[in-house]
Amino acid sequence: MSDPVSAPAPPSLGRIFWVFLVMGATSLGGGVVGYLRTGLVVRQRWLDDVTFVELLSISQTLPGLNATNMSILVGDRLRGWRGAVLATLGMCLPGGTIMTIAAFAYSIGGDDPWSKAFLHGIAAGAVGLIVVVMVQLGAKVLKTFADYIFVLATAAAVVIFHVQVPYALVAAGAVAIWWHRPRRKQDGSDPK
């Protein structure tokens, strides 16, 4: 790697797999980013906070889930592509196994009225969680009035006008990126 982390010696591949496996098994209730920071920055000291935030911003910009994108980026930094593969495997193995078992359990007991009552309840709770995640994401990225217009236009295109998500993503994305295009300020105060 041309860009070594400041940590002294990179951990072994087995160690990377194990640490990500533990995080993949214990990061209950979403918010996996918090668990990643605790595990990688605080406990293992594989990354400093600046690098963590930098990698997180890549993860959030690109498609893919934050948890797996972070596993790939951190694994690659520590041990190249093998590290990326093992970190991602460790992160996904526990949840993937649980959700596969859940599918079989569902085919047996999913039609029972009591389990349906429970599942309807958690689905309602999950909607609340999603809206919170959206509000927190919005608080970070929405800065100008125009940004809110992009949010509403994108959502309306998908929900009301049934535009397929990829078209909405590309069209609204192109307009929004163009809106924020780099330009020299007239007053000469060029930010960054």
Next chain:
Amino acid sequence: MKQLGDLAAVFAYLSLLTVGGGMAAFPELKTLTVDVYHWVSFPALLHFYSLGQLSPGPNMMMVASIGAVVAGVPGALVALIAFFLPTGLLTFAIGRLWIHLSTWRWRPAVQTGLGSVSVGLVLAGAIVMGRGALIGLLYAVLAIAVFLLLLRTKINPAYPIIASGLIGVLAHWLDITPT
């Protein structure tokens, strides 16, 4: 084999839509798995999604559930690999390029622009999910209560979601829920 191929195609496609999180892909997830391929019913999709929020690890491991419903354990594996491989390769490549992109003039524009669009896609996903999940006053109240609790406290989201499930069971016991 045809089913495994369909699973791979659908989840590889959905993978590329997860900008800003798994919820951004939810409208297409619903259209493809429920309306086009009839792999699961809409309520079952909502149930798997919600169970996925309670399971540890990345919050879209529920794609394994859909894979398993369609084609057993091989289906679960194919769905997972298809869902994580395309974006994984992209992230891997961009991650290595990113250092060179740090001085790219358009980088802030791309980050800010895609940021607002991704919030819009998550909002669309939340609306599609809400239409299916909030099928009565009780459920709307539960969703709002969980929202306010999570907004104001740092409690682990698993607790209020499990509590919502138990309240659903209680309501069923008291016979005050629709269906």
